[in-house]
Amino acid sequence: MDKFVINGGNALRGEIPVNGSKNSALPALAAALLTAEPVTLHRIPRVRDIRTMQRLLVDVGAKVDVEDGAVRLEAAKIVSPEAPYELVKTMRASSLVLGPLVARAGRARVSLPGGCAIGARPINLHIFGLEQLGARIEQSHGYIEAVAPDGLRGASVHFDRITVTGTEDLMMAAVLAKGETVLRNAAREPEVMDLAELLIKMGAKIEGAGTSTIRIQGVAELGGAEHTIIADRIEAGTFMVAGAITGGDVTVTGCNVEHVGALVAKLQQAGAEVTQPGADSVRVRATGKLRSVDMTTEEYPGFATDLQAQYMALMTQAEGIAIIVETIFENRFMHAQEMARMGANIRVDGKQAMVAGPRALSGAGVIASDLRASASLVLAALVAKGETVIDRVYHIDRGYEKIEQKLAAAGARIERVE
Numbered sequence: 358m359d360k361f362v363i364n365g366g367n368a369l370r371g372e373i374p375v376n377g378s379k380n381s382a383l384p385a386l387a388a389a390l391l392t393a394e395p396v397t398l399h400r401i402p403r404v405r406d407i408r409t410m411q412r413l414l415v416d417v418g419a420k421v422d423v424e425d426g427a428v429r430l431e432a433a434k435i436v437s438p439e440a441p442y443e444l445v446k447t448m449r450a451s452s453l454v455l456g457p458l459v460a461r462a463g464r465a466r467v468s469l470p471g472g473c474a475i476g477a478r479p480i481n482l483h484i485f486g487l488e489q490l491g492a493r494i495e496q497s498h499g500y501i502e503a504v505a506p507d508g509l510r511g512a513s514v515h516f517d518r519i520t521v522t523g524t525e526d527l528m529m530a531a532v533l534a535k536g537e538t539v540l541r542n543a544a545r546e547p548e549v550m551d552l553a554e555l556l557i558k559m560g561a562k563i564e565g566a567g568t569s570t571i572r573i574q575g576v577a578e579l580g581g582a583e584h585t586i587i588a589d590r591i592e593a594g595t596f597m598v599a600g601a602i603t604g605g606d607v608t609v610t611g612c613n614v615e616h617v618g619a620l621v622a623k624l625q626q627a628g629a630e631v632t633q634p635g636a637d638s639v640r641v642r643a644t645g646k647l648r649s650v651d652m653t654t655e656e657y658p659g660f661a662t663d664l665q666a667q668y669m670a671l672m673t674q675a676e677g678i679a680i681i682v683e684t685i686f687e688n689r690f691m692h693a694q695e696m697a698r699m700g701a702n703i704r705v706d707g708k709q710a711m712v713a714g715p716r717a718l719s720g721a722g723v724i725a726s727d728l729r730a731s732a733s734l735v736l737a738a739l740v741a742k743g744e745t746v747i748d749r750v751y752h753i754d755r756g757y758e759k760i761e762q763k764l765a766a767a768g769a770r771i772e773r774v775e
């Protein structure tokens with residue numbers, strides 16, 4: 358298993374480019390199952406979760422070719438509409454094939470995901486939505502089986518809680534349903550909008566993506582399309598925090614600044630200087646002291662839960678007490694104990710963490726527990742005195758492409774060792 362060895366203390370300087378969004382690419386890949394024609398996707402990040410999804414699509418019957426950064430998918434026939442436990446347990450987003458498979462093949466068998474490091478994360482809302490669309494769903498042996506032999510029919514679906522992949526899954530099911538589907542209390546994340554754009558290029562009729570009410574007129578079939586995935590806002594945010602936490606001057610390029618608006622506001626309140634040198638770049642400079650600023654995670658356009666851990670690392674270096682409230686997942690503070698081992702002063706009480714700073718961090722051996730927690734430990738290590746060894750970096754490889762090379766190019770002393 359690979360580890361990162363990081364020697365902290367260098368201020369990061371220079372440009373750091375971002376990749377295409379993992380969380381946009383995953384549903385886009387699944388959407389290719391909705392048509393027999395080829396779908397070509399550009400800017401797909403080369404990260405482990407994407408490889409897992411590609412494997413799943415091949416198992417289902419799709420042809421997947423990766424060339425020059427583009428992924429070409431062709432699902433001429435659905436051979437086996439199943440997502441096995443072996444894949445779902447490594448990546449919960451596998452449940453994104455549920456909607457497309459029922460819509461296209463009239464049948465899907467998908468393993469239930471079970472618990473995960475950041476909380477229970479059930480998929481009851483995906484199931485509820487599909488039932489509203491007329492699928493019959495049964496659960497046995499850890500799998501759910503959904504059947505709709507005569508096809509799905511449009512319906513009104515009200516999510517009683519906002520769910521990102523749930524909205525995406527239902528959108529993909531509804532595009533081939535008979536009649537109109539209205540999704541209410543839908544997720545407004547940029548990744549949902551990106552998926553809608555791709556589906557529209559494939560011939561779907563969708564209005565309102567990016568708002569909380571999405572209207573879909575089902576069509577009989579979809580065709581091929583070519584689409585470029587949006588920039589990864591979480592990767593961008595992670596590098597922005599890297600600039601601020603190291604007292605550096607980092608320009609993150611190839612991103613959509615609007616998508617990181619909530620983080621920009623927090624960085625500015627904390628005393629960092631944030632400017633926009635170009636249409637798709639954002640510069641973060643932190644020359645003076647940082648101030649503590651409270652933060653609560655929310656659905657988009659609020660502060661992303663996927664940046665909460667990185668923000669906590671930043672607050673260990675800020676003057677005062679910051680209260681961080683996690684409202685999306687019930688167990689997403691695992692990084693706090695690891696940061697405490699590096700000298701941070703953090704108290705966790707249920708959904709709330711209190712971070713008192715600034716504290717001089719010192720390098721230590723720490724363990725990455727999930728994707729974003731690992732990123733936050735890298736950030737903490739960049740300012741810690743001495744050497745930090747981060748174990749289990751396979752978590753970080755799920756969602757960041759070559760993060761160590763990107764950070765090293767900006768002056769970080771970080772190395773991957775086997």
Ligand code: EPZ
Pocket residue numbers: 380381383449450476477478479480481482483484518519520521522523548662663685686687728729756
């Ligand atoms: C997506 O997960 C992202 N994953 C997550 O990214 C992200 O943290 C999360 O949205 C929130 O922004 C992908 O896009 C592939 P949810 P998702 O359904 O869709 C509860 C990362 O680090 N819920 O919006 O699975 C759920 O337990 C990750 O890249 C139900 O109760 O999250 C959670 O508390 C990890 N029933 C809340 O809703 C359901 O059926 C929001 O989850 C579905 C969700």
